[in-house]
Amino acid sequence: MSESSEKTPIRGPFPGIGRTRANPKSRASLGTLVTDIPKLLTKLVRDEVEQGKRELISTGTKYGIAVGLFAAAAFFALTLWAVLVTAAVLGLNTVFAPWLSALIVAGAFLxxxxxxxxxxxxxxxxxxxxxxERTIASVKQDVNAVKGLGQYE
Structure with missing residues (x-):
């Protein structure tokens, strides 16, 4: 049932029996509408903040994965350093085979x-x-709507 067609019963001696009158909120006065503006703006700001949080969480997850991949690359870079050091030591201790195999392992890590x-x-x-970005665009659209700019349905 839509808000404008809701009827509230007039209380009488018998509950549920009697005339009905229009819901007083279905036709709000200009004063009521003006006093609702701060509540609506507060709700709008809260909704925009929530949208921003959701967007930042999504972007943060993507950046977290990227940082994890960089961390894995850093781990293997440190392992590469250890293998290269081992290759240098083995290269000095032997004539050919041990350091060559160590360099092959280092190449794989590289x-x-x-x-x-x-x-x-x-x-x-x-x-x-x-x-x-979506939140910024939405806030700009909201500001333009308050200013009366733009196309709205």
């Missing part, structure tokens, strides 16, 4: 570091801007 680093870079680019 390849892993490059792949993870590039994956982190791509994930960071896909995450986009840190600014909550």
């Amino acid at each position: 390849l892993l570091v490059i792949v993870l680093g590039l994956a982190g870079y791509v994930a960071l680019k896909r995450a986009g801007s840190l600014a909550p």
Whole structure:
């Protein structure tokens, strides 16, 4: 039942029996509408803040994944350093085979570091801007609506 067609019963000696009158909130006066503006603006601001929070959480998750990939690349870079140090030590201790195999392992780690680093870079680019762009656009639209600018249905 829509708010404008709601009827409230007039209380009489017998509950549920009697005439009905229009809901007083269905035709609000100008004063009531003006006094509702602060409540509506407060609700609008709260809704925009909630939308911003949701957008930042979504963007933050993408950045978190990118940072995780960079952390994995950093871990393997440190492992690469350990392998390279081992390769240098083994290279000095032997003539050929042990250090060559250590360099092959180091090359594999280097390849892993490059792949993870590039994956982190791509994930960071896909995450986009840190600014909550949809919320900013929505707030601009709200400001324009208050100013009376723009097309609205």
